[in-house]
Amino acid sequence: MAHPARLAILTRLQTEGPATATECAEVVGLSPSACSYHLRMLAKHGFVEDAPARGDGRERVWRALQRGWMLRDPDHGELTPDLLAAQGAVIETVLDDARKRLADYLGQSARESSEWRSAAALTHSVLLADADELREISARIAEILAPYKVVFRDPAEAPTGARLVEVHLRLFPRARKAE
Helix, strand or coil: CCHHHHHHHHHHHHHHHHHHHHHHHHHHHHCCCCHHHHHHHHHHCCCCCEEECCCCCCCCEEEEEECCCCCCCCCCCCHHHHHHHHHHHHHHEEEEEEEHHHHHHHHHHHHCCCCHHHHHHCCCCCCCHHHHHHHHHHHHHHHHHHHHCCCCCCCCCCCCCCCCCCCCCCCCCCCCCCH
């Protein structure tokens, strides 16, 4: 997952639905054979699987097994150094990808309509909460976002002019100062 191409392929499958390696290659900028390799690696680790064939069935179509993802530490079990390193690599890849898309938006935001510019929001807040409250906040935000998630919403039922919109939410306790 920490490989940028794999993240891009998985994101493509999660947001736009099933695709072939050739269709994924258009998004990722790699050859279809390289995308095929990355798709097989994603399948090996349970992120994607073969989708029902289209047309004459000669193309191999892939689909994402998860509609999205959330990284949360397990409630039980030890966080090994390898697991922490893997989590860190995935988080860095995801954050780098998100930063690039935000920079792309900011770089062209002047060309957006006033309607879209006034609807966009970048917010930074510092909260005072305990762990239970933080879980509640996260659950309530997820509940608000759920009806709008691209993987659940039928594009035909969305309002005219609806576009893909990203939400980047990070809820974490600040690191404790060394004593």
